[in-house]
Amino acid sequence: MKALKAIVAGTIYTPTETIQNGVILIDGARIAKVGPKDEIKIPPGTKVVDNSDRIVVPGFIDMHIHGAAGHDLMEGTMEAVNAVGTYLARHGTTGYLATTVTASLDRTLHAGKTLGEIIRASQTSSGATDKIAGAQPLGIHYEGPFLNVKKRGAHPASQIQKPSTETLTKMLDAAGGAARVFTLAPEVEGALAVLELARSRGLKIGIGHSNATFEEAERAIAAGATQAVHVYNAMRPFQHRDSGIIGAVLIDDRISAELICDGVHVEASAIRLLVKAKGVERLILVSDSLSGAGMPDGNYRLGNFTVHVAGGVCRTVEGNLAGSTITLDAALRNLSNFTGLTYQQCLPCATLNPARLLGMDKQKGVIAVGADADLAILDREYHVTQTYVRGRPVL
Ligand SMILES: [Zn+2]
Known part of the structure; x- marks a missing residue:
């Protein structure tokens, strides 16, 4: 199994839905799971990236x-x-x-x-x-x-x-x-x-x-x-x-x-x-x-x-x-x-x-299970602070 990564987000816009206090679990280049924090089990050994004060949207x-x-x-x-x-x-x-x-x-x-x-x-x-x-x-x-x-x-x-x-x-x-x-x-x-x-x-x-x-x-x-x-x-x-x-x-x-x-x-x-x-x-x-x-x-x-x-x-x-x-x-x-x-x-x-x-x-163009982990992380003024392309952080 490839290294798992979990992005903990203050808000996720999928973009059609809003998830407050969400988690996106990334397996290699793909999104494995997405949902509210209390519903997503983060497996042990997962690298957790804390963006709990930020907004995560599709790239x-x-x-x-x-x-x-x-x-x-x-x-x-x-x-x-x-x-x-x-x-x-x-x-x-x-x-x-x-x-x-x-x-x-x-x-x-x-x-x-x-x-x-x-x-x-x-x-x-x-x-x-x-x-x-x-x-x-x-x-x-x-x-x-x-x-x-x-x-x-x-x-x-x-x-x-x-x-x-x-x-x-x-x-x-x-x-x-x-x-x-x-x-x-x-x-x-x-x-x-x-x-x-x-x-x-x-x-x-x-x-x-x-x-x-x-x-x-x-x-x-x-x-x-x-x-x-x-x-x-x-x-x-x-x-x-x-x-x-x-x-x-x-x-x-x-x-x-x-x-x-x-x-x-x-x-x-x-x-x-x-x-x-x-x-x-x-x-x-x-x-x-x-x-x-x-x-x-x-x-x-x-x-x-x-x-x-x-x-x-x-x-x-x-x-x-x-x-x-x-x-x-x-x-x-x-x-x-x-x-x-x-x-x-x-x-x-x-x-x-x-x-x-x-x-x-x-x-x-979507944050959904099976989609590429292409993500933009935004501050509360909607300025980009980090970008992921197929699961890789690029900033
Ligand atoms: Zn033209």
């Missing part, structure tokens, strides 16, 4: 992140993955999708291949996972290259391509099964064929960087799009006679909404509207962070180009917002402050909801 899952700590994930190296993972774990994130930015096909395929190798190696049972520092890459999110040039945000216009199932096949083959999300603009000619192929290969479909009308967005949702990326940003604006993709996202329960909750990308009133329309169960917090996250102001790489970071805000040379420097621990606190919902009500938006969308909510 956060970031479905949309390009980089952090000076590294862009398209570098596709262990060095980049370890640097990003270490930084994220300090902020309670235990799993993420390595997200690409539109680049030349060669560069995209290279990133897909190298990230795919790292991700597949980390998922074997040989313990290779423990070679990755901090948060684990759970898959690849391809953002682009089939976007609408009118809503490209920071994606370089010269590299945006016409939707092509051939190109998609190359990208999926390069990733060798590690691609989990594909984001495109559904209104561009040929996009629906790409959407259908990606879906048939088991990917979740994001729509965004899009000038879609309401009808075009609805067609994509009917064809199986599951989430809209960074809602409100890089989308056709909502108007009362032309509600567009935002109108579809707000009223259609079949689609979830990603949100960058840093108070810069979207203002609080628009966030409250989104929460009213979608409910917290269809909201997914993402960082969309760049290599400049966790670094001083200055110039940083995003894929193939330079982004300037000043006061934590990232912009391209043309002045377009280009991703963020936020982490999900701060995004959750912001969401609670902006909406008046409790922290616990907001918590699924960074844990259970992304895990469920990705079809991994038995293993990730």
Whole structure:
């Protein structure tokens, strides 16, 4: 038997239930038991970690992140993955999708291949996972290259391509099964064929960087799009006679909404509207962070180009917002402050909801028997004091 560990917690949010004075018993990488202290028998020889003045929640899952700590994930190296993972774990994130930015096909395929190798190696049972520092890459999110040039945000216009199932096949083959999300603009000619192929290969479909009308967005949702990326940003604006993709996202329960909750990308009133329309169960917090996250102001790489970071805000040379420097621990606190919902009500938006969308909510995003022991320990102001990734303390 592997070494047992027991985390004694003041409060546990599973996140759907609250357990006061609880215990989480960890056996290796998994949660063996969870419940109130007086119901869980801690076997002799167990290492007991006292967090009786703290809150324990599932580790956060970031479905949309390009980089952090000076590294862009398209570098596709262990060095980049370890640097990003270490930084994220300090902020309670235990799993993420390595997200690409539109680049030349060669560069995209290279990133897909190298990230795919790292991700597949980390998922074997040989313990290779423990070679990755901090948060684990759970898959690849391809953002682009089939976007609408009118809503490209920071994606370089010269590299945006016409939707092509051939190109998609190359990208999926390069990733060798590690691609989990594909984001495109559904209104561009040929996009629906790409959407259908990606879906048939088991990917979740994001729509965004899009000038879609309401009808075009609805067609994509009917064809199986599951989430809209960074809602409100890089989308056709909502108007009362032309509600567009935002109108579809707000009223259609079949689609979830990603949100960058840093108070810069979207203002609080628009966030409250989104929460009213979608409910917290269809909201997914993402960082969309760049290599400049966790670094001083200055110039940083995003894929193939330079982004300037000043006061934590990232912009391209043309002045377009280009991703963020936020982490999900701060995004959750912001969401609670902006909406008046409790922290616990907001918590699924960074844990259970992304895990469920990705079809991994038995293993990730929950504190439950048999799930991975991915945990964030918080003080009473919801700041992270310790993180566990598959049972290992990483701070
Ligand atoms: Zn984007």
